[in-house]
Amino acid sequence: MQPSVSRFRVLYSQPRFRALFYLSFLLGFAYSFVLPFMSMFAINEIGMSNMQFGLFMTLNAVGGVAIGTSLARYSDTHFSRRSMMLCGSVAGCIGYASYAGIHNFVLLALVGTFIIGLSTITFAQLFAHAREVLKTSGINETDQAFYMNVFRMYFSLAWTVGPAVSAWMMVKFSVRGVFVCSAIIFLLFAVVVIRHVPRTPPPFALQAAQTMRSRWWLLRRTDLFAHLGALTLIYATSSMCMSNLPLYILDTLHGTKANVGFAYSIAPVFELPLMLYFGWLATRRDAASVLRIGVFIGVAYYVALSLVSQPWQIYMCQLLSAAMVAVVFGLAITYFQSHMPHHPGIATNLYANANRIGSTAGYFLFGIVAGQYGYHAVFEVCGLFAAIAFLLMMVPVSVPADEAVA
DSSP states (O other): OOOHHHHHHHHHHOHHHHHHHHHHHHHHHHHHHHGGGHHIIIIIIIOOOHHHHHHHHHHHHHHHHHHHHHHHHHHHHTSOHHHHHHHHHHHHHHHHHHHHHOOOHHHHHHIIIIIIHHHTHHHHHHHHHHHHHHHHTTOOGGGHHHHHHHHHHHHHHHHHHHHHHHHHHHHHHHHHHHHHHHHHHHHHHHHHHHHHSOOOOOTTHHHHHHTHHHHHHHHTOHHHHHHHHHHHHHHHHHHHHHHHHHHIIIIISOOOHHHHHHHHHHHHHHHHHHHHHHHHHHTTSOHHHHHHHHHHHHHHHHHHHTTOOSHHHHHHHHHHHHHHHHHHTTHHHHHHHHHOTTOHHHHHHHHHHHHHHHHHHHHHHHHHHHHHHOHHHHHHHHHHHHHHHHHHHTSOOOOOOOTTOO
């Protein structure tokens, strides 16, 4: 196994890897500008009720699932990653620019479902491209989890500054300025794709076409779907928490918008070294066992949030959030990709769908729980979901399918 210093030398010596760093950072920066403040925008600016906001975000997630699933298979067999990422980034630019000027619920829902839904393919295609770059570069299979976590680290790096900058821009230029900036960042993402991502066919298109029947056998595996269900629950808690936390700070703890921005900026600072650590740990231990650690930390995080009484106490809880995100949002990508090595687009979309489906349930449940029982109860429900997810993660892992056999 290569020493850590040698791994970093490999990463930073190759232009293809450096381009992945830029793309991961820009995509994370674009999302970090808007996602933490969507509930504030919808409820405080547009005037949606909690239930309407839950429906709005549910439609967004359903659009992402439907569009991403439809395009995932073709991304492995027909279309280049470059084309798919350009399509998604242009949609993100148009979608968030539209949010800046639309205040009608129906129009916002249509834009969110179809245009923002299309933009969500960008994440899955970026990390599918990263997997293909690693495989075609001759990187050892056991080291790929470490490298993927480094790429994912740049996504989190953007979150160390994005929410704080977004909060400042919201004060100076209103929420419209925030959406315009996010649209510009998506445009920059497209420019980097044009300059640095080659227009090449999927490198494993033949193997992908030959193993489609194996893919359906793989998707029937009990262990894989138990873990998929666990991650879906964790992503549901994440979306519930993201929607709930700013409103909890402002309305329940009587904090400020600056408290919200600072709370969202703390966790990514610690995610960076933790992603490196857990990426290194995954080269020595089974990825599923490391994922179990992350899910258990999630249980502790939501229990801690349910006990806070002052905004500053949330800052301390965000250390647990950093550890959970470092594991679940980093290693899970590699976990699914390792089960479908000839289908990186489908595998990464499977991970992304767990995120989207979890978000669908999470946003919908946030509207119900917050509307009926208050913001504090949301964290209690998150803790319960995380506990169930931990039990699902205890399902033993079977031997992965051999995709070499059609």
